[in-house]
Amino acid sequence: MKKLLLLLITLTTFANVSFASFPITENNTVLTTNFEDPGDEEETEDPAWWVIIYVLNAIILISGTYLLLRTIWRGWKKRKWWARKLLPWAILIAIPILLLLGLLMTGSGMGG
Numbered sequence: 001m002k003k004l005l006l007l008l009i010t011l012t013t014f015a016n017v018s019f020a021s022f023p024i025t026e027n028n029t030v031l032t033t034n035f036e037d038p039g040d041e042e043e044t045e046d047p048a049w050w051v052i053i054y055v056l057n058a059i060i061l062i063s064g065t066y067l068l069l070r071t072i073w074r075g076w077k078k079r080k081w082w083a084r085k086l087l088p089w090a091i092l093i094a095i096p097i098l099l100l101l102g103l104l105m106t107g108s109g110m111g112g
Helices: 002-018 047-077 081-106
Strands: none
Touching: 002 081, 047 081
C-alpha cells in the first residue's frame, strides 16, 4: 500500500513539474503562440443540438449505472458466485483506473 501511494504521489508530482516548463528566449522573455483560428468567429453551431446530445448522454449514463447496480444487488442477494468473488476484485481494479483517468483528463492544474 505504501508503494502504491508513493507511486501515485510521484506520478502526480511528475505531471505537475513536466507541465511547468516553458520556453525562454535569450533576453528572458516568454515566447507566446497564438493558437486561435481567425475563422472561428464565423462558424456558429446550433446550441440546441449540443443540449440534446448532453441530455441523451446523461440519460444513457444514469440508466446504465442503475441497471448495472440493480444487477449487482440482485446477484449479491441471491449469493451468486460472480457477485461474491468477482465483484470486489472488479471494484479494486476499477477505482485506480478511474482515478488515473480523472488525473489525466484534468491535467496538472497549472497553466491555461
